Amino acid sequence: MYNSKTMNSRRNFIKQAGIAVAGAALLPSFACSSTPAAGGAHPIGLQLYTLRELLPKDVKGVIEKVAKAGYKEVETYGYTADAGFWGLDAKTFKGLLDANGLKAPSGHFGLDGFIKSGNLDEVKPLIEGALTLNMEYLTCPYLDESLRPDLDAFKKVAARLNEAAELCAKSGLQLAYHNHDFEFKKYGDTTGYDILLQETDKKNVQFEMDLYWVVRSGNDPLALFAKHPGRFVMWHVKDMDKANNTINTEVGSGKIDFKSIYKHAKESGLKHLIVEQENFSKDPFVSIKQSFDYVNRELV
Numbered sequence: 001m002y003n004s005k006t007m008n009s010r011r012n013f014i015k016q017a018g019i020a021v022a023g024a025a026l027l028p029s030f031a032c033s034s035t036p037a038a039g040g041a042h043p044i045g046l047q048l049y050t051l052r053e054l055l056p057k058d059v060k061g062v063i064e065k066v067a068k069a070g071y072k073e074v075e076t077y078g079y080t081a082d083a084g085f086w087g088l089d090a091k092t093f094k095g096l097l098d099a100n101g102l103k104a105p106s107g108h109f110g111l112d113g114f115i116k117s118g119n120l121d122e123v124k125p126l127i128e129g130a131l132t133l134n135m136e137y138l139t140c141p142y143l144d145e146s147l148r149p150d151l152d153a154f155k156k157v158a159a160r161l162n163e164a165a166e167l168c169a170k171s172g173l174q175l176a177y178h179n180h181d182f183e184f185k186k187y188g189d190t191t192g193y194d195i196l197l198q199e200t201d202k203k204n205v206q207f208e209m210d211l212y213w214v215v216r217s218g219n220d221p222l223a224l225f226a227k228h229p230g231r232f233v234m235w236h237v238k239d240m241d242k243a244n245n246t247i248n249t250e251v252g253s254g255k256i257d258f259k260s261i262y263k264h265a266k267e268s269g270l271k272h273l274i275v276e277q278e279n280f281s282k283d284p285f286v287s288i289k290q291s292f293d294y295v296n297r298e299l300v
Helices: 004-016 059-068 090-099 112-117 124-132 151-170 192-199 211-216 221-227 258-262 284-299
Strands: 044-047 073-077 103-108 137-140 174-178 205-210 232-237 272-275
Touching (some): 044 103, 059 090, 073 272, 103 272, 112 151, 124 137, 124 151, 137 151, 151 174, 211 221, 211 232
Parallel strands (some): 044 073, 073 103, 103 137, 174 205, 232 272
16 A cells, blocks of 8 residues: 555545535534543554654654654554665664654555455565564555455455455464545445455454544444444544544544544454544644643543
8 A cells, every 4th residue: 555656546545535524414423422431541552654754754753753742652554575664674663663662563554466466475575574563463554446346346355355364363463454435335235344344254354443534434433333343453543624524633623522432442342542644734743742642631
């Protein structure tokens, strides 16, 4: 997903995904609680894609600032065996995380090539990179549009994810899948997301729910938790701007009621809560600190 071509694809998708459904239609039944949830703290992570414009220019400095903001975990993106993590090989990057008291339980690794070809050799170097950082999850972050034209294509994706997950399991990893909103397109009475949840191995394939995209698509996270308890081991906590559904804002400043959602963390299976923001109206480091403080104070 995250080579230069596919990063551009994601950016274009995010810019062009015009599901500007207004106001209350995007706020299902969880929109009315103000009491922080009990049930145990979760470490607060940051998806480093949040800082994609800054990170390649100063990996060391950015990671230091992420740790200084209070984060204890990061989620990576864009790893390849050749380029490593923004020019650092996996071992060196692991040392940088260690020096800043950070762990990386998950990384986003592009699997489009494997899903097209079925060649597991394409997955092996990604597993090696994940293992070097002691990750728990190798996460599929996106599906190219060509891989998902219909329900049969989603069935093929599910089968491929199962194959990759078996390989991951041999190394002690689990595969995870991160959603956008295209997975919720209706095909009769079902969706691509339904297929992925139903046809992947519950033991080896978990899900990283991007709460922003679920809400933006008009769906209710709580309904998904109830239907598939324990599958959503990671969340992307990304808020929706009050005036413009198509952009993000700092967590706690938008229209998604995370307090009500977090009450159901146990039912979800939540293990890792990961902040992400893809656009900014202020300094990104001020922004990620504001989001961390809200999550730390009001949620976990």
